[in-house]
Each structure stands twice: as structure tokens, then as C-alpha cells.
Amino acid sequence: MSAGKPESQKKKKYLTPQRRAILNALESVVTHPSADVIYEMVRKELPIISMGTVYRNLEQMATEGMILRLDGGGQKRYDGNSTPHLHFRCLCCNAMIDLPMNPHDDIQKIVQTLTDFEIKSYEVIFTGLCPECKLTKKKEQTA
Amino acid sequence: MSAGKPESQKKKKYLTPQRRAILNALESVVTHPSADVIYEMVRKELPIISMGTVYRNLEQMATEGMILRLDGGGQKRYDGNSTPHLHFRCLCCNAMIDLPMNPHDDIQKIVQTLTDFEIKSYEVIFTGLCPECKLTKKKEQTA
DNA sequence: ATGAGAATAGTAATCATTCCTAAATTGTAA
DNA sequence: TTACAATTTAGGAATGATTACTATTCTCAT
Ligand SMILES: [Mn+2]
Ligand SMILES: [Mn+2]
Ligand SMILES: [Zn+2]
Ligand SMILES: [Zn+2]
Numbered sequence: 001m002s003a004g005k006p007e008s009q010k011k012k013k014y015l016t017p018q019r020r021a022i023l024n025a026l027e028s029v030v031t032h033p034s035a036d037v038i039y040e041m042v043r044k045e046l047p048i049i050s051m052g053t054v055y056r057n058l059e060q061m062a063t064e065g066m067i068l069r070l071d072g073g074g075q076k077r078y079d080g081n082s083t084p085h086l087h088f089r090c091l092c093c094n095a096m097i098d099l100p101m102n103p104h105d106d107i108q109k110i111v112q113t114l115t116d117f118e119i120k121s122y123e124v125i126f127t128g129l130c131p132e133c134k135l136t137k138k139k140e141q142t143a
Numbered sequence: 144m145s146a147g148k149p150e151s152q153k154k155k156k157y158l159t160p161q162r163r164a165i166l167n168a169l170e171s172v173v174t175h176p177s178a179d180v181i182y183e184m185v186r187k188e189l190p191i192i193s194m195g196t197v198y199r200n201l202e203q204m205a206t207e208g209m210i211l212r213l214d215g216g217g218q219k220r221y222d223g224n225s226t227p228h229l230h231f232r233c234l235c236c237n238a239m240i241d242l243p244m245n246p247h248d249d250i251q252k253i254v255q256t257l258t259d260f261e262i263k264s265y266e267v268i269f270t271g272l273c274p275e276c277k278l279t280k281k282k283e284q285t286a
Numbered sequence: 287a288t289g290a291g292a293a294t295a296g297t298a299a300t301c302a303t304t305c306c307t308a309a310a311t312t313g314t315a316a
Numbered sequence: 317t318t319a320c321a322a323t324t325t326a327g328g329a330a331t332g333a334t335t336a337c338t339a340t341t342c343t344c345a346t
Contacts, residue, residue, distance in 0.1 A: 014312045014323055035302080050326045055303065057324095071214035074334095075302065088260050101257060104247050111269060114244060117231050120271035126254060128263035157292055157343045178334080193295045198334065200293095217303095218333065 092133035
């Protein structure tokens with residue numbers, strides 16, 4: 001009769017140096033690094049870690065909700081800050097930057113009350129030119 | 144002195160049957176097909192079209208703003224409706240569905256007035272379970 | 287009709303991500 | 317401690333989506 005927790009939550013997790021290092025790396029930066037950048041960061045501490053391990057742990061942590069996995073245009077990007085916030089992606093320098101403002105009202109609740117979808121999360125990504133690239137382009141034009 | 148239009152707008156575009164067929168296919172559906180699905184749709188009409196042509200035209204049309212290119216989890220998805228609207232992606236059946244409501248206020252203008260970013264577009268994607276998959280999962284639990 | 291520029295089909299190449307497996311590590315319970 | 321089963325790892329192979337390349341064909345302003 002009682003359903004019990006879903007399979008995914010039952011499996012026990014081992015805490016490995018690799019996992020710890022990956023989370024550390026991610027939490028130490030305000031950028032939104034892709035898997036290969038994280039790999040290079042962690043390699044400073046654990047020189048023989050493998051990409052598979054990086055991907056596997058990032059995937060796990062994202063599923064558990066400790067971190068966010070974002071669409072970075074090409075590669076996926078990861079975010080150590082799992083609280084809901086807005087993102088901006090620069091089409092020029094490809095940076096992914098946090099926007100200094102809160103998600104508008106509680107858009108998730110609004111959508112939830114109006115529809116039958118079961119919303120687990122949401123993602124808002126603005127795209128365009130970051131302030132620096134905007135300036136750069138302007139200078140190019142007048143040149 | 145006058146800057147003129149940016150390079151990207153100067154190049155003249157030829158209207159080919161392939162391009163027409165791709166746009167047709169995209170505008171004939173309310174789903175958000177990936178490139179390979181569009182390829183199969185267009186192949187009914189133009190049996191020898193190649194994937195490269197599909198990708199190239201989708202990319203061009205997205206850059207011109209005629210269509211939208213969305214992150215579909217794995218593959219990219221394309222949307223014949225280029226007016227801003229909200230999307231929902233089902234984690235179970237992987238469908239990408241338009242939400243029947245308008246983008247909240249004019250969030251783009253709000254962000255634009257508060258920051259120095261030059262915003263070209265934005266994308267809001269909710270993820271979770273669509274009504275059908277929600278039901279399916281519920282039935283599985285009681286079984 | 288012509289010709290310069292643009293687009294195409296077909297194929298090869300790239301690149302991110304996932305899959306595989308034998309060996310090593312982790313947590314636990316004697 | 318030691319012993320053991322479950323979990324994780326490194327490394328490399330495999331996959332899958334997308335892009336790059338190129339000889340040929342097409343488009344359209346003249
Ligand atoms: Mn962030
Ligand atoms: Mn849509
Ligand atoms: Zn930039
Ligand atoms: Zn579904």
C-alpha cells in the first residue's frame with residue numbers, strides 16, 4: 001500500500017574526494033563553467049581525475065538539486081548556486097552571467113496554478129551583448 | 144561617417160525550394176521539432192535534401208529572427224512561432240509544449256532598463272511532467 | 287541568355303557527452 | 317581490524333548531434 005521513496009533516493013551515495021573537489025570547484029567561482037573547464041579546475045588538485053567522473057558527478061548533483069545544469073548555447077554549463085535566479089548569455093564572448101535581480105514574482109507558482117503541468121524547475125536565459133562586448137562593437141563601428 | 148547596416152544584413156539571400164519547404168514544415172506543426180524530425184518531414188516533398196541543408200537553413204532563419212531555436216534538453220528544437228511565449232519541457236516524454244499564457248509583464252524591458260546588457264531575446268523553459276505523464280506515473284504508483 | 291554570388295548534396299570531420307569495464311575505494315557491520 | 321558488498325573510478329571506446337568541406341548546381345539582377 002505505502003509507496004515508499006522513489007528508487008533514485010534510496011541508493012546510498014559514497015562521498016569521494018573527486019565529488020568533493022568538483023563541488024568545491026563549482027562553488028568557488030561565480031562563472032558558469034562547462035564540464036571541460038571544471039575538469040581543468042579539478043585537475044589542479046586531482047591530476048588523474050577523468051572526464052567521465054566529472055560528468056557523472058555533475059549529473060548526479062544536478063539531479064539531487066545541489067547544483068544547476070544550464071543550456072550554455074553549445075556545451076552545458078553548471079552553476080553552484082541552485083537558488084532560482086536569472087541568467088544572461090552573451091552572444092559575442094559566450095559568457096554566462098547572473099542578472100542582479102530576482103525572478104519575477106513567483107512565476108513558477110503562477111504557471112502552476114493555471115495549468116496541469118507538474119513543474120519541477122524553470123530556467124530564464126536572456127541573450128544578447130554583455131556591457132563589455134556592447135562597448136567593443138560600438139568602438140569598431142566608429143573606427 | 145554613416146555606418147550602414149551590419150554585414151549580416153547586407154548579404155542577399157536566394158529563395159530556394161529547400162528553404163521554402165523547411166519553413167513550411169515548421170509552420171505546419173505546433174510541436175517543436177528537432178532538425179532530424181524536420182529533415183524527415185521535408186523529405187516527403189524533397190526526397191534528396193540533405194541534413195546539412197536543413198541545419199544551415201534553420202540556423203539562418205533563426206539568426207534572421209523568422210524562427211526560434213530552443214534548447215530541447217538533448218537536441219536543439221525549432222519553433223515556427225517567433226513571438227515571445229513560454230515553453231514547457233516534459234522530463235518524461237520529452238515533449239516541448241507552448242504554455243497558454245503570455246510572458247510575464249514585459250520582463251525583457253524591465254531587465255533592459257535595469258542593466259547595461261543589450262538584450263536580443265530571451266527564453267523561459269519550465270521543466271517537469273506534462274499532464275499525461277503525471278497521470279501515467281500516478282497510475283504506476285497505485286498499481 | 288549570362289555570370290557572379292549563393293546554395294546544395296554528400297560526405298568527412300569535430301566535438302560534447304555517454305557508455306563500458308576491470309580495478310579501486312567507500313561505508314558498515316561483525 | 318577485518319571482511320565484504322555496494323559504489324565509484326580511470327581510461328578508453330562508442331555514440332550522436334552538429335559543423336565543415338567541396339565540387340556542382342541553382343538563383344536572380346542585369
Ligand atoms: Mn547563476
Ligand atoms: Mn513555441
Ligand atoms: Zn560579451
Ligand atoms: Zn510528458
